[in-house]
Amino acid sequence: xxxxxxxxxxxxxxxxxxLKRNAGKAISREVKFHTKRLLDERTVKVxxxxxxxxxLVYTVPVxxxxxxxxxxxxxxxxxxxxxxxxxxxxxxxxxxxxSIAFRVxxxxxxxxxxxxxxxxxxxx
Numbered sequence: 336x337x338x339x340x341x342x343x344x345x346x347x348x349x350x351x352x353x354l355k356r357n358a359g360k361a362i363s364r365e366v367k368f369h370t371k372r373l374l375d376e377r378t379v380k381v382x383x384x385x386x387x388x389x390x391l392v393y394t395v396p397v398x399x400x401x402x403x404x405x406x407x408x409x410x411x412x413x414x415x416x417x418x419x420x421x422x423x424x425x426x427x428x429x430x431x432x433x434s435i436a437f438r439v440x441x442x443x444x445x446x447x448x449x450x451x452x453x454x455x456x457x458x459x
Contacts, residue, residue, distance in 0.1 A: 338451050339443065343388030344381055346438045351379035351391050354431040358423060365421045366402070373399055373423070391435070393428065400424055 336344075355377055362373050373396060382390045403424035 337388075338448050340385075340388035341451050342443050342447060343439060346435055346442070347381045347389045347391045350431050350435050350438070351381060351393065353434075354393060354427055355379045357430075358427040361423050361427065362399075365423055372396055373402075391431075393431075395424065 359374055359377070366373060376394075376396045377399075378392075378394045380392050382392055384390050402421045405420050
């Protein structure tokens with residue numbers, strides 16, 4: 336595995352754990368029902384892909400996505416105040432996406448290469 340692939344896998348692991356942690360905090364704060372399925376059934380893993388270093392897979396229950404996009408209203412007539420959706424998916428997934436892109440584009444420095452070599456994380 337190359338130094339760049341090792342670096343990308345490390346970034347994906349770190350950002351995946353950060354995504355899961357931050358989204359979990361939001362779910363605990365925003366969701367008022369208590370089945371705990373939204374928290375317990377989330378997984379983060381990095382799959383090996385030789386060409387790009389890895390692929391981050393964030394799995395959530397299907398209704399998590401629906402809760403994020405659903406706009407609720409107090410009154411059906413539309414006159415009442417509109418409530419915002421539960422912000423538990425999009426802002427975290429897109430935040431992780433942009434963070435990963437920024438880190439991969441800018442953080443692969445000579446110092447990082449030396450650290451990976453020192454740890455023995457790659458052949459090269």
